[in-house]
Amino acid sequence: xxxxxxxxxxxxxxxxxxxxFMLFAARMFAELARKLKQPAVVGEIIAGILLxxxxxxxxxxxLFNSTYGNQPGADLVIDGLVQISVVLLLFIAGLEVELNVVxxxxxxxxxxAFFSVAVPLLAGFAVALNLPVLLGMPEEERxxxxxxxxxxxxxxxxxxxxxxxxxxxxxxxxxGLLMIAAAMIIDVLAWVxxxxxxxxxxxxxxxxxxxxxxxxxxxxxxxxLTAGKGILNKILPWIxxxxxxxxxxxxxxxxxxxxxAAFTESIGIHATFGAFIMGVALGDSQHMTEKxxxxxxxxxxxxxxxxxxxxxxxxxxxxxxxNPGIVGVIVLVGWLAxxxxxxxxxxxxxxxxxxSLVIGVGLNSRGSVDIVLALIALEAGLISEPxxxxxxxxxxxxxxxxxxxxxxxxxxxxxxxGDQAPEE
Amino acid sequence: MFEKIAVALAxxxxxxxxICETQRMxxxxxASVVFIHVGAPNLEEETILRNKLQAHGFNPDTxxxxxxxxxxxxxxxxxxxxxxxxxxxxxxxxxxxxxxQHFSSVAxxxxxxxxxxxxxxxxxxxxxxxxxxxxxxxxxxERTPEIIAKGIEVALLEKxxxxxxxxxxxxxxxxxxxxxxxxxxxxxxxxxxxxxxxxAKIEQILKTLDTGDxxxxxxxxxxxxxxxxxxxxxxxxADLLILRSPDHKLNIFDRLFPHDLEYILGDxxxxxxxxxxxxxxxxxxx
Numbered sequence: 265x266x267x268x269x270x271x272x273x274x275x276x277x278x279x280x281x282x283x284x285f286m287l288f289a290a291r292m293f294a295e296l297a298r299k300l301k302q303p304a305v306v307g308e309i310i311a312g313i314l315l316x317x318x319x320x321x322x323x324x325x326x327l328f329n330s331t332y333g334n335q336p337g338a339d340l341v342i343d344g345l346v347q348i349s350v351v352l353l354l355f356i357a358g359l360e361v362e363l364n365v366v367x368x369x370x371x372x373x374x375x376x377a378f379f380s381v382a383v384p385l386l387a388g389f390a391v392a393l394n395l396p397v398l399l400g401m402p403e404e405e406r407x408x409x410x411x412x413x414x415x416x417x418x419x420x421x422x423x424x425x426x427x428x429x430x431x432x433x434x435x436x437x438x439x440g441l442l443m444i445a446a447a448m449i450i451d452v453l454a455w456v457x458x459x460x461x462x463x464x465x466x467x468x469x470x471x472x473x474x475x476x477x478x479x480x481x482x483x484x485x486x487x488x489l490t491a492g493k494g495i496l497n498k499i500l501p502w503i504x505x506x507x508x509x510x511x512x513x514x515x516x517x518x519x520x521x522x523x524x525a526a527f528t529e530s531i532g533i534h535a536t537f538g539a540f541i542m543g544v545a546l547g548d549s550q551h552m553t554e555k556x557x558x559x560x561x562x563x564x565x566x567x568x569x570x571x572x573x574x575x576x577x578x579x580x581x582x583x584x585x586x587n588p589g590i591v592g593v594i595v596l597v598g599w600l601a602x603x604x605x606x607x608x609x610x611x612x613x614x615x616x617x618x619x620s621l622v623i624g625v626g627l628n629s630r631g632s633v634d635i636v637l638a639l640i641a642l643e644a645g646l647i648s649e650p651x652x653x654x655x656x657x658x659x660x661x662x663x664x665x666x667x668x669x670x671x672x673x674x675x676x677x678x679x680x681x682g683d684q685a686p687e688e
Numbered sequence: 689m690f691e692k693i694a695v696a697l698a699x700x701x702x703x704x705x706x707i708c709e710t711q712r713m714x715x716x717x718x719a720s721v722v723f724i725h726v727g728a729p730n731l732e733e734e735t736i737l738r739n740k741l742q743a744h745g746f747n748p749d750t751x752x753x754x755x756x757x758x759x760x761x762x763x764x765x766x767x768x769x770x771x772x773x774x775x776x777x778x779x780x781x782x783x784x785x786x787x788x789q790h791f792s793s794v795a796x797x798x799x800x801x802x803x804x805x806x807x808x809x810x811x812x813x814x815x816x817x818x819x820x821x822x823x824x825x826x827x828x829x830e831r832t833p834e835i836i837a838k839g840i841e842v843a844l845l846e847k848x849x850x851x852x853x854x855x856x857x858x859x860x861x862x863x864x865x866x867x868x869x870x871x872x873x874x875x876x877x878x879x880x881x882x883x884x885x886x887x888a889k890i891e892q893i894l895k896t897l898d899t900g901d902x903x904x905x906x907x908x909x910x911x912x913x914x915x916x917x918x919x920x921x922x923x924x925x926a927d928l929l930i931l932r933s934p935d936h937k938l939n940i941f942d943r944l945f946p947h948d949l950e951y952i953l954g955d956x957x958x959x960x961x962x963x964x965x966x967x968x969x970x971x972x973x974x
Contacts, residue, residue, distance in 0.1 A: 298869050362859060364912060364947035370936075430863060436828075436885075444859070489945065550915035550951060 275337035282331065282338065283345075283571070286578075289315055290570030301431060303424045303663050305631045308570045309656060312577020321581070332578070342575065347535075349572035350636050352564045354455075354536040355521040357633050358543020359557055360422050361448040363489075369445035376442065376609035377449035380627050381418045383605025384598065385457070388414030391597050399590055400648040408465045412641040415461060416655050417598035418605075419454045419634040420627045421663070422447040423565075428629055428667050439619050443626045446606070451633065455540050456481060458637060459533045465646070477532050484528065484538075488545045496520075500551035513556045514563075517546055536636065569632075576639065576656065580649055587650040594654035595661060602628045618674055625669045630659040689841055690775040690805070694722040696764050696794070699733055702779050705812035707744045710777055712816040713807065716845055722752045722771050726763045729755040761797040768804045777807045782956050796953050799962060800938035808960040818846045819928035819959070823921045826853040826890050826906075827913050831932045831965070833893045838963050839930040840897050850903045852924060853894075854917050855886040857910045883908045914951035921957035929957060933964040 271279070289311040297307030314320060321328040366373060392399055392410035399413070425447050426435070434440040463477030503512045521539050528538030546552050607624030615623065638655040641647045647655075695710040697703060714721045725737070734755075738748035754771075756763040768776055780795035795808050824839035826832055836853060843851045857863075863882065870878065890906045909916040921929045934949050942950050952960070 294869070304869055363945055365859065367942075367945070367947045368935075426859075426863070427869075435863065436858070441858075548945075550912040554910045 269336045269340050271337035271341070275335050275341075278331070278335050279338040279341050282342065285315060285331075286571055286574045287567070290574050291566075294570070301667070303427050303631060304565070305421075305424065305569070305573055306660055306663055308573035309577060309631075309635075309660060311570075312574035313582050314577070315574060316578040316580065316582075317584075318577065318580070318582040322583070342571075345568075345571055346575045349564075349568035349575075350639070351521065351525045351535055351539040352518075352568045353572060353632065353636055354540040355518075355543040356561055356564050357422065357451055358540040358545075359547035359552075359560060360426075361451055361544045361547060363448075363544070363548045365441065366445045366448050369442050372610075372613040372615070373442055373445035373449055375613040376446040376606060376623060376627070377453060379609030379612065380420065380446060380602065380606040381450055381453050381457070383608060384418035384601035385411075385414040387597055387601035387605075388417045390414075391593065395593065398593065399651055400587075405465065405646060408461060409641075409646045411461045411464070412637075412646045413651065415454060415457055416634055416638045416641065416647075417594070417602060417658065418450075419630065419637060420447040420450045420602075421629050421631040421634060421659070422451055424631040424663050425626060425629040425666075428626070428663075428670070432667060432670060434670075439622055439626075442615075443623055446609075446623070446627060447629075450627070451540075452485075452544065454633070454637070455537055456485060459528075459537045462534055463532065465644070480531055481533050481537070484531075484533070485541055488524075488541045489548070492545050493549060496545055496549050497551060500546075500549055504551060504553075510553075510556050510559055513553070514559060517552070517556070517560065520546065534640065536640070573635070576635065580653060582653055582656075585649040585653045587654070590650045591654040591657050594651065595658050598655075598658045599628060599662065622670055622674050625666055625673065628662050629666045630662040635659055689838070689845075690717045690719050692722065692771065692773050693717065693719045693775045693777060694724055694764075694768055694771065694773040694804075695777040696760075696798075697723055697725045697737070699725075699727075699736065700779075702812055703737075704740050704744070705814050706777065706779055706809070707740055707746070708814050709809055709812045709816045711745050712818075713775070713777060717775070719774070720752075721746070722754060722767075722773060724754050724756065724764055724767050726756050726758065726760040728757055760794045761801060764794070764798065765802050765804070768802075773804055775805045775807060776802070777809065779812055780808045780810060780956060782810055784954060799949070799953060799960075800934070800942075803933075803964055805933075805964045806960070806962045808956070808962070810956055810959055817927075818848075819843075820846065820849040821852075821924060821926040822846070822848045822850070822928045822930060823852045823854060823917070823924065823926045823958075824930045825917055825932065826855045826893070827917075828855065828858070828886075828889065829932065832889075833896075835930065835932045835963055836890070836893050837897055839961075840894075840899055840902065842928075842930065842961065843902055844898075844900050848902060850905060852905045852907050852920070852926070853890050854907050854909055854920060855890055856913050856916060857882045857886055857908060912947070912951060914946075914948040918952045918955065918957040926958050928959045928961055930961045930963065933962050 290308045293307035293311035294304035295307070297304055317328065389410045392413040393406065396403065396406050422444070425443060429435040429440045429443065435444075459481040460478050463474050463481070499516075500513070503516055507513070507516075521542050524538035524542035525535035526538070529535035547557065603624040606627040607620045610620035610623045611617070635656060638647065638652050642649065642652045693710065693713055695706060697706060710721060713719070723737070723741070725733075727733070737753065741748045741751055754767055756767060764776070776798065778795045778798060784793065784796055798806055799808070819842070822839065822843050824836055826836055839853075840851070863878070886908045887906050894904065907920060909920060917929070929952070931949065931952070938950065946954065
C-alpha cells in the first residue's frame with residue numbers, strides 16, 4: 265500500500281500558523297538587524313535559530329513538538345515552499361547579474377573574480393580532502409564532498425555586498441563597481457562549477473555521464489545568453505505592450521523561471537541552475553524594466569527568502585551540531601582564502617595594495633547564495649550538519665565583519681562618493 | 689572643432705545628398721574636405737563625381753579625392769589616419785541588414801573598429817537641415833565632460849532649439865531593492881537622492897561651459913544605457929545623438945552579448961555623432 269500524505273485539518277491549521285510565525289519572526293528580526301545596520305538575512309537566520317530546536321525546542325520542548333511534530337502534510341508543504349524559495353532566490357540572484365556592468369569593468373573584474381573563486385576553492389578542497397575525519401566528510405564521496413566544500417567557501421553574496429557598499433557610500437566608486445562586477449562573474453562561475461560538480465557526483469545524472477552533463481551545462485548557459493536572450497527580446501516587448509503591467513511581465517518571468525528550473529532538473533543539472541541562468545538572461549534583456557526587477561526583488565526577498573532562511577534554523581539544532589573545531593577551520597580557511605584570493609586577483613590586475621585589500625574584504629561578503637549551495641550539499645549528504653552550521657556561521661561573521669573592516673582599512677574609501685574616491 | 693573632414697562615398701542614389709551634407713559640415717566647422725572612394729578608379733565614375741562636386745560648390749581641381757582599392761573599412765581607416773582626418777562623414781541605414789555587403793555595414797564597421805570621430809547620417813538631404821534637437825550621452829565616464837563640451841559646441845554652432853543631456857542611475861533595481869529594507873519615506877528619499885546625484889554631476893560639468901542661450905534638459909534614465917538612450921532619442925524625435933566612442937574595438941562577443949553602443953547600432957534612432965579621443969599632438973580648434 266502506498267504511503268499517501270494528506271493534509272489533515274490539523275495540518276492545515278498548523279501549516280498556516282507556522283507560516284505566520286516564520287514570516288512574523290523573520291520580519292521582526294530583520295528589522296532588528298536593520299536597526300543595527302546589518303543585512304536582513306542575518307536577522308532572518310537568527311530568527312530561525314530561535315524558532316528552531318536550538319532555543320525554542322530546548323526551552324519549551326512540549327510546545328515545540330506540538331508546533332512542529334507529527335505533521336507530515338504540513339512538513340511536506342513547507343519543504344515544497346522551501347524548494348520554491350531556493351529556486352526563486354537563485355532567480356533573483358541571476359536577475360542581479362548585469363552583463364553590461366561586467367563588460368564595462370572588463371578584464372580587471374574577470375581576473376579578480378577568477379582568483380576570488382579559485383583560491384578558496386582549491387584551499388577548501390585541499391583542507392577537506394586532507395582533514396576528512398575532522399570535518400566529518402563521507403568517506404565514499406570524499407572528493408566530491410571536498411569540491412563542494414571548496415565551492416561553498418568561494419561564493420560572494422552579491423546582494424549582501426551591494427547592501428554593504430550602499431551603506432558605506434561606496435557603490436558608485438570605482439572599487440565598488442569593480443567589486444559588484446566581480447561578484448556577478450563569481451555568481452555565474454560558481455553555479456557553472458556547481459553543476460559540473462553535481463555531474464561528477466553522478467547522483468543526478470541518471471546515466472548521462474560527466475562530460476555530457478558538463479557539455480549540457482555550458483551549452484545551456486551559452487544558448488540561454490545568446491539565442492535565449494534573442495527570443496526573450498522578442499517576447500518581452502510584446503508582453504509589455506499587450507498584457508497588464510507589471511502583472512504580465514512578473515507572472516511570465518516567474519513562469520519562465522520555473523520552466524527553466526524544470527528543464528535543467530530534468531536533464532540532470534540542478535533546478536537552481538536553470539532558474540539562475542534564466543534570471544541572468546531576463547535581467548540582461550533591455551526590455552526587463554528596472555521597476556519590474558525591483559518588484560520581483562522585493563516580493564522574493566521579503567516573502568520567500570525569509571521562509572528559506574528561517575527554515576534552516578528550524579531544521580537544525582545549532583547547539584548540538586556546533587563543533588568548535590569544524591567551525592574554527594571553516595571560518596579560518598573560508599575567510600583567509602577568500603580575502604587573499606580576491607586580494608591577489610586585484611593586485612594582479614594592477615590595483616594598488618590598499619584598494620586590493622578593500623576588494624579582498626568586500627568580496628568576502630556572504631549570506632545568500634552560499635547558504636543555498638550549502639543546503640543543497642547537506643540535503644545531498646555531501647556535507648554534515650556541523651559543516652553546514654560552520655558555513656552559516658562563516659556567512660554570518662562575514663556579513664557582520666565586512667563593513668567595519670573596510671572602514672578600518674580605508675576610511676577614505678568608505679564614505680567617499682564617486683567624485684571624492686581616491687583614484688587608483 | 690573639426691579641422692579636416694573626410695566623406696566616404698559610394699556610387700549610390702544618396703551620393704549627391706552626402707556631398708550636400710558634407711558641404712554644410714565643411715562650412716559649419718570651417719574645415720577642409722577629403723573625398724574617399726574605395727573601388728577601382730574608372731573614368732566614368734570619376735567624371736560623375738567631379739560633376740556632382742562642382743554642382744554643389746566644390747572645386748574638383750582643388751579638392752582632394754582619394755581612390756583606394758581593397759576592403760572598404762580598413763582602407764577608409766588607413767586613409768583617415770594618413771590624412772589626419774578629424775571627422776569622417778558616412779551614410780547608414782536605420783537597421784543593419786543581415787548578411788549583405790552594403791555600404792551601411794561599412795558605417796557600422798567603422799563605428800565598431802575605427803579610431804576616428806564619425807558623423808553617421810541616416811537620411812542625407814539634398815537640402816540639408818541643421819540639427820535642432822540634440823541628445824548628448826552624459827552617462828558616467830571619464831570622457832563625459834569632454835563629450836558634453838563637444839556636444840554643447842555643436843549645439844551652439846547649429847543654433848539648436850533644445851539639447852537633452854542623458855545620464856543614468858546604474859543598477860537602479862538592485863539599489864532600490866536594497867533600499868527597500870527602509871521605511872517608505874526612506875525608500876522615496878533614496879530614489880530621489882539617486883536621481884539628484886546624477887543630475888548634480890551634469891550640472892557640475894555644465895557650470896564650466898559656455899552654453900549661450902541653449903535650452904538644456906537634463907534627463908535621468910535607468911535600464912540598459914544604450915537602449916534607454918536610443919529610446920529617448922526616438923521618443924523626442926531628435927536630429928542628432930552625440931556619443932563617445934567605445935572604450936575598445938567592438939567584436940563578435942559584443943554583438944553576441946550586446947551592450948551600450950551595440951543596442952544603438954542595431955536600430956539607429958537618429959543621426960549619430962561619435963566622438964573619438966583627440967589625436968595626439970593635434971588640438972581641437974575651438
